[in-house]
Structures are given as C-alpha cells and as structure tokens.
Amino acid sequence: MGAGHTHAHGTATGRHRRRLVAVLAITVSVVGVQVVGGLLSGSLALLADAGHMLTDATGIAIALTAVSLAGRPATKARTYGLQRAEILAALANALLLGGLAVWVIAEAVGRWQDPPEVATGVMLAAAAAGAAANGVSLLLLRGGQRESLNLRGAYLEVLGDLVGSVAVIVAGVVIATTGYTRADVIASVLIGLFILPRAWTLLRQVVDVLLEATPEGIDLDDVRTHIGAVPGVVDVHDLHAWTITSGVPALSAHVVVDDDCLDGGRSGEVLDALADCLGEHFDTDHCTFQLEPVGHARHERARHD
Template identity: 65%
Template sequence: MGHDHSHSHGITASGTSTGKHRKRLVAVLAITLAVVVIQLIGALVSGSLALLADAGHMLSDAAGVFIALLAAWIATRPASDQRTYGYQRAEVLAALANALVLIVIAVLIFTEAIRRLGSTPEVHTDIMLAAAVLGAVANLISLLILRGAQKESLNVRGAYLEVLGDLLGSLAVIAAAIVIMITGYQAADTFASILIAFMILPRAWHLLRDVVDVLLEASPKGVDVKLIREHILAVDGVVSVHDIHIWTITSGMPVFSAHVVVEDAALGARGADRVLDKLVTCLGQHFDTEHCTFQLEPVTHAEHEARQHA
C-alpha cells in the first residue's frame, strides 16, 4: 500500500527556490554586467592584470547568474511521463556549470600571472584604483540584494559566493593600486591577480561538492536518518521501517520514501489512513519534508522484502 503526500505537484514560475528570487538575480546581473564593461575598459587602459582578472571573474559571475535564471525558467516546464519530476534538476546543472566556469577562470588568471612575473608592465594606478573602487561598491550592493535568498537555493548561493569573491577581489586590486602608488612596486598588480585566483578556487570547490551531493542523491545536509527512523517507529501500529531514502530534487525540495511494516490490525481502511496521516505529519513537522511516499506492509509480508538500503 503506497501513499504520497504533497501540497502541490505543479511548478509555477516561482515554484523553485531560484525562481522565487529571480528579480534579485536580474538586478545583480544588470549591476555586474555594467561593472564588467567599466573594469574591462579600465584594465585595457591601465594595463592592470589584477583589474582584468577581477573583470573576468565578474564576467563569469554574470554568465553564472544568466545560466541560473535560464535554468529557473526551464525548471517551470511541467512534468511528463518521460520526466516525472519535470526539469527541476536544471537548476542543479546550472550550479555545476557555475562551479566549472569558476575553476577555468582561476586557472587562466594564475597562468597569466606566472607569465608576467618576469616582466611586469607599468600600471596606471589612477584608472586602476577608480575602476576597482567602483567594482567594490557594486559588489557590496549585489551582496545586500542576494543576502536574504542565498540560503534557499544553490544557484542563488553560488551567485552570492561569487559576488563575495568579487568584493574581496576588488579590495585586493585597491590594495595593489595603493601599494604601487606609494612604493612604485609594479609586481603588486601581478600578486593581486594571483590572490584573486586563489580566492576563486575554494568557493568553486564548495559549490561543486554541494552539487555532486545532490546529483548523487545524498541525504540533505542536517538530516539525521537515524532520528527519522526513530520518529517513524514511534507511530502507533508501526513495527519496523526499512528502505529509507531521502534526497534532493533541487534546492528547497527534499523527497522522502520508506517501506513501513505495520501490525495487521492497523491495516484496515480507516486504520491505514490514520497511520499514513501520522507519518506524513511527522515528516512535515519535524523534518520539513512535504513530498513523502510510504509503502505500508503487513508484518506477514515483511519477510519477502529485500533490505538492501537504509
């Protein structure tokens, strides 16, 4: 006997976690693209590799935000017999693309910086400093826009982390410009670009790790399967539980399923409904999981079940 409970199986334009915050992402995208243009011009005029690195990083952020918005739109497409969860995983794939782009950008920046170490060109610090300050202000505004939404979506979180890295990168460029202005040490620009590359990689790795967890259908962070099992066993009439699975379809959408062995006396029409209602209420209240499926089994049938999972 199976039972599924969910308040809604349809996905609206704002149904996914990223979709709910698409206006924030659009605003950040517009700000980021404007600053990229200014920093690219500033880098070409000033000859600053650090400023070019910061512009390249921000361009990758803009591409990532665009991919996230596109994925949020794709995720609103309805489910079908071929894709029973619709296209909601598109958001996770977009986050994967973001992480890979960040890694590529970091490698390119580092390679160019190493090439420049032997012969650092002269940098015009006034243009470099002005463009970097503008970038820092824009990044700070973008952080404030995304701060309230970054805990709800992998894509919004990815954008938030990228903008945070951009802010740190802009600060590094500002510091390099000041050092060059005061001491004339031109290599400060190259070392700032290397620092930006090293700031990008850890953030890319953490995002990539989270995406891999979703794609491998690992249990969501903070979910204690042992505790869930204890709650299920505490329901009247439940004898045992096996084949527990809990995974994430996309950000903010955990899914749960389990085989629950129930006393034969509790499997009458009204009794089964009461057991299912208690199980669904338990998962919803204690573990914030509304989309759950239970297969109720009589004790006499339990011996036929192959227990190969949790």
C-alpha cells in the same frame, strides 16, 4: 500500499528571481567598466576581477534560464519536470569559476618576471566602482543564499568579486605609493586562490545532489526514530532521502505497520501522521511511503537499511 504527500511548489531560486535579475544587471554593467579599466591601465588584477564578474554574470544568466525550465510542468517522460536544470546550472557555474581561477594564476605567474606598467588612477577608479556594485549585490542575495545552490553560488562569487576588488584597490595604492608593479601580479594570484576553494565547495554540493546524497540537515537515524514513534508503526526499512533541486528535499520509505492498523482501516491515518511528522520536524513535504504488513519484508528480493 503507498502514498505520495504534498509536493514543494516552485524552487528556492525562483522565489528570488527578481533579485537575480537585478544582480545580473549590476554585474554586467561593472564588467564593462572593469574591462575598459583593465585594458587602459594594464592591470591583470583588474582584468581578473572583470573576468570573475563575467563568469558571475554567465552563471546568473544560466540560473535564470534554469528557473524558467524548472517551472515547467512534469510530463510522463520527466516526472519531476525540469527542476534539476537548476543543479546543472550550478554545476556549469562551478566549472566556469574554477577554470577562471586557474587561468588567472597561470597568467600571473607568467607576468612575474616582467610585470607591465600600470596606470593606477584608472585601476583604482574601476576597482572602487566594482567594490560598490558588489556590496549592493551581496545585500540583494544575502536573504536567499541559504535556500538555493544557485543563489549560494552567486553569493559566493559576488563575495569573491568584492574581495577581488579590495585586493585590486590595495594593489593600486601600493603601486601608486611605492612603484612596486608586482603588487598587481600578487593581487591576481590572491584573487585566483580565493576563487578556487569556493568553486570546489559549490562543485561538491552539486555532486552531492546529483549522487542523491542525504540532504544537509536530515539525519536518517532521527527520521527512523520519528517514523517509529507514529502509532501503529512497527518498523521502517528502505529509507532514502535525496534532493530533487535546491529547497526541494524528497524522502521514501517502506513502513511496516501492525495488523490492527491494516484490519481496522487506519492506513490513511498513519500516512497522514507520517507526512505531518516529517513535514514538521524535517521540512520534507515530498514523501512517499509504502505501508506493509508484518513479515512482508522477507518477500522482497533486497532490503536496504
């Protein structure tokens, strides 16, 4: 006997769609300012920051497209609909972010021996505009970045942009006051090194979802203990937990119940108690349980703890 209980409605990213749209508009505007400023000033650090922000804008656009796809209803061919599109968008974002960091560092190394002259006035003005815009974007994304990989990715990227803008400002001040043009190259390398670990973290989280690793915050030993505490439950096996998309964890289990439960027609009560327990303690609404009589497990070809 099996049952699927309440499913999560919508996705975490979808709940913050308007904020993503606002951040996208801000980011695209600043990219234009920084590209023009970088070309006019000759600053690699400013162009690196602009490239990073362009990657942010691309990632946010992908995320918004994924939200629309994820909202489509399930079909016979895709029983979860297209909710995983959000995870694929986060994957593309992580790869773009990492590729940009490698390019910036390589370009900076090439400029070390012969750093070009930099127009610090234009450089500082464009960097200051970027820093202000990034600060606004961080405030918009702060509330939702714990709920969605896409929002978390966007938040981390904007945070990297803010650090990058600050690095450009510092480099501009150093060049203006000392004439040390390699400060622009150093700032570029620092921006690249700041981006790389964040891209890796996001990529690792995406891979965990795609490999259906146990979601963060869910301890299967604790889940097994809670299931075993439900009246009528004797044992649990084939216990699995995974993430469909950000904010939508799922769980399935084979639950062994005593004969009195089955003979007395209390299966529905046990299923309701299981769903209520996991929903309350583990915030997992998408649960599927197979109720089995004692001794049924030995008839299964494979058993997984």
